Amino acid sequence: xxxxxxxxxxxxxxxxxxxxxxxxxxxxxxxxxxxxxxxxxxxxxxxxxxxxxxxxxxxxxxxxxxxxxxxxxxxxxxxxxxxxxxxxxxxxxxxxxxxxxxxxxxxxxxxxxxxxxxxxxxxxxxxxxxxxxxxxxxxxxxxxxxxxxxxxxxxxxxxxxxxxxxxxxxxxxxxxxxxxxxxxxx
Amino acid sequence: xxxxxxxxxxxxxxxxxxxxxxxxxxxxxxxxxxxxxxxxxxxxxxxxxxxxxxxxxxxxxxxxxxxxxxxxxxxxxxxxxxxxxxxxxxxxxxxxxxxxxxxxxxxxxxxxxxxxxxxxxxxxxxxxxxxxxxxxxxxxxxxxxxxxxxxxxxxxxxxxxxxxxxxxxxxxxxxxxxxxxxxxxxxxxxxxxxxxxxxxxxxxxxxxxxxxxxxxxxxxxxxxxxxxxxxxxxxxxxxxxxxxxxxxxxxxxxxxxxxxxxxxxxxxxxxxxxxxxxxxxxxxxxxxxxxxxxxxxxxxxxxxxxxxxxxxxxxxxxxxxxxxxxxxxxxxxxxxxxxxxxxxxxxxxxxxxxxxxxxxxxxxxxxxxxxx
Numbered sequence: 145x146x147x148x149x150x151x152x153x154x155x156x157x158x159x160x161x162x163x164x165x166x167x168x169x170x171x172x173x174x175x176x177x178x179x180x181x182x183x184x185x186x187x188x189x190x191x192x193x194x195x196x197x198x199x200x201x202x203x204x205x206x207x208x209x210x211x212x213x214x215x216x217x218x219x220x221x222x223x224x225x226x227x228x229x230x231x232x233x234x235x236x237x238x239x240x241x242x243x244x245x246x247x248x249x250x251x252x253x254x255x256x257x258x259x260x261x262x263x264x265x266x267x268x269x270x271x272x273x274x275x276x277x278x279x280x281x282x283x284x285x286x287x288x289x290x291x292x293x294x295x296x297x298x299x300x301x302x303x304x305x306x307x308x309x310x311x312x313x314x315x316x317x318x319x320x321x322x323x324x325x326x327x328x329x330x
Numbered sequence: 331x332x333x334x335x336x337x338x339x340x341x342x343x344x345x346x347x348x349x350x351x352x353x354x355x356x357x358x359x360x361x362x363x364x365x366x367x368x369x370x371x372x373x374x375x376x377x378x379x380x381x382x383x384x385x386x387x388x389x390x391x392x393x394x395x396x397x398x399x400x401x402x403x404x405x406x407x408x409x410x411x412x413x414x415x416x417x418x419x420x421x422x423x424x425x426x427x428x429x430x431x432x433x434x435x436x437x438x439x440x441x442x443x444x445x446x447x448x449x450x451x452x453x454x455x456x457x458x459x460x461x462x463x464x465x466x467x468x469x470x471x472x473x474x475x476x477x478x479x480x481x482x483x484x485x486x487x488x489x490x491x492x493x494x495x496x497x498x499x500x501x502x503x504x505x506x507x508x509x510x511x512x513x514x515x516x517x518x519x520x521x522x523x524x525x526x527x528x529x530x531x532x533x534x535x536x537x538x539x540x541x542x543x544x545x546x547x548x549x550x551x552x553x554x555x556x557x558x559x560x561x562x563x564x565x566x567x568x569x570x571x572x573x574x575x576x577x578x579x580x581x582x583x584x585x586x587x588x589x590x591x592x593x594x595x596x597x598x599x600x601x602x603x604x605x606x607x608x609x610x611x612x613x614x615x616x617x618x619x620x621x622x623x624x625x626x627x628x629x630x631x632x633x634x635x636x637x638x639x640x641x642x643x644x645x646x647x648x649x650x651x652x653x654x655x656x657x658x659x660x661x662x663x664x665x666x667x668x669x670x671x672x673x674x675x676x677x678x679x680x681x682x683x684x685x686x687x688x689x690x691x692x693x694x695x696x697x698x699x700x701x702x
Binding site: 146164167168171176177178179180181183202203204205206207208209210298 | 664
C-alpha cells in the first residue's frame with residue numbers, strides 16, 4: 145500500500161507545514177512516509193506544493209502523476225490538479241480563493257471556505273490546519289486524533305500555546321467536510 | 331535511537347558529524363546548501379573545524395591538506411561545483427589520502443538548473459579528474475540510506491586511502507523521511523603509517539602526488555589498481571527486489587531506482603514477472619550479479635535520470651546475451667512510475683530495439699514528449 149497526498153497553493157499559505165503535520169502523524173502511527181517539496185527558485189507569493197507519501201512498505205516513487213488526494217489552496221492549484229486527481233479520488237478546495245465549481249464528477253470535490261473558517265478561529269494563518277482537518281474527513285488515511293497528537297508532539301515548546309487554536313481549526317475543517325459529504329450522500 | 335523526521339541534506343550533515351567528521355570545507359550551491367548551513371552551526375558547537383572557503387577550488391584543496399593529517403574530512407557540493415573540484419580530487423587520489431565528497435546532483439550540463447538529475451554518473455564513476463585513479467561511489471535512494479552510507483563512506487575512504495563520493499540528487503536532499511541516526515562516534519587520535527601529524531620521535535613522512543620518475547609513477551598506479559581490486563572483491567553493495575522469479579530486470583540507482591520500484595510493484599500486480607536491481611555502490615559496480623542475471627532473464631531495462639550513462643556498465647556485464655533497453659528523463663525531469671510501467675509493458679510484449687543503440691530508439695520514442 146502506498147498513498148499520496150498533494151498539497152498546493154501560494155507560498156506563505158502553509159503548504160509545506162500542512163504536509164509536515166501529516167508526515168509526522170504518519171511516522172508516529174508507525175507508517176512509512178516521505179515528504180517532498182517542490183523546490184525551485186520560488187519566493188513568497190509564488191506557487192508551492194508538497195507531496196506526502198504514506199505506505200506500509202518501502203516507498204518507491206516520491207512523486208506521483210495522479211494522486212488519490214489533493215488539497216488546492218488557490219485557483220491555479222485547483223485548475224492544475226483537478227485534472228490530475230485519480231478517478232475516485234478526493235480534492236479539497238479552498239473555496240475562499242476560487243470562483244468556480246467543480247468540473248469533474250468522477251472524483252469527490254469538497255469546498256471549504258478556508259480563509260473565513262481560519263479567521264473565525266482567530267487567525268487566518270490557520271488555513272492550512274483547516275484544510276488538513278477537511279482532508280482527513282474525506283480521506284481518512286490517518287485519524288484526526290493522530291494528526292493532533294503529532295502537532296502537539298513536534299511543535300517546539302515556544303509554539304505550544306498555539307495548540308488549542310490549531311485543534312479548533314482542524315475540527316472546523318473536519319466538520320465542514322463531513323457536513324458536505326453527508327449532504328452529497330443524502 | 332528513535333526515528334525522527336529528517337531532511338535529506340541535514341541528515342547527511344548530522345550523519346557525517348556522528349561518523350567523526352573533524353573538518354568540513356565547502357562553498358554554498360543549491361540544492362545542497364543545507365548541508366553547509368547545518369554544519370556551520372553544528373561543527374563549531376562541537377569544537378570542530380568548519381570553513382566556508384572562497385570557492386570550490388579552495389574548499390577541495392583545504393580538504394586535501396586536512397586529509398593529509400589523517401583527520402576525517404569532507405566537502406559537499408553540486409554538479410558545477412564538483413566540476414571545479416576535479417583537479418584537487420585527482421591530487422587527493424594521487425596522494426592516496428582518504429576524503430569524502432558528496433555531490434547533490436542537478437540538471438546539466440553547464441549551469442543547468444537545480445532540479446534532480448543523475449547526469450554526473452560518468453564524472454563520478456568513470457572520469458572526473460585526470461590520471462588513472464579509482465574511487466568509491468555510493469548512491470543512496472532514501473534519507474535512511476544516505477545516513478547509513480555517510481558512516482560507511484568515511485570507513486571505506488580510510489580503509490582504502492581513497493576518495494569516497496556519495497552521489498544523490500536534490501529530491502533526496504530536500505525530502506523528509508523518518509530515519510534513525512547512529513550513535514555519536516568519539517573523535518579518536520588518528521594514527522596511521524602514512525599521515526603527516528608531526529614527526530616527533532619518528533622519521534619524516536612526505537605526502538605528495540608527484541612522481542617525477544615515470545617508472546615510480548607506474549609503480550604507484552599499479553599500487554592504486556591493486557587496492558582497487560580489493561575494493562571490487564569486497565565492497566560491492568546493491569539491493570534486489572522481486573528478482574527470484576524475474577523474467578525481466580530493471581536496473582536503476584538512487585531516485586530512478588525507487589521510482590522504478592513503484593513501476594515494478596504495479597507490473598507485478600498485473601502478473602508481469604519483473605524485478606529490480608538497485609546498485610548502492612555504483613563504483614565498484616555490481617557487474618557480477620548482472621552477469622549472473624543475464625544468464626537467466628529475457629531482457630533488461632536501465633532507467634536513469636540522464637541520457638544513458640550507467641547503461642554502458644549494464645551492457646558491459648550483459649555482454650550481448652539478452653536485450654538491454656533504456657529509458658531516462660533528463661535535465662532535471664524526474665520520471666513518474668507510469669512512464670516506466672509503459673516501458674515494462676513494451677518489453678514484456680517483446681518489443682526490443684534491434685539493430686540500433688537502444689538509446690537511439692529511446693530518443694525516437696521520446697520525440698512526442700520533447701517536441702511539445
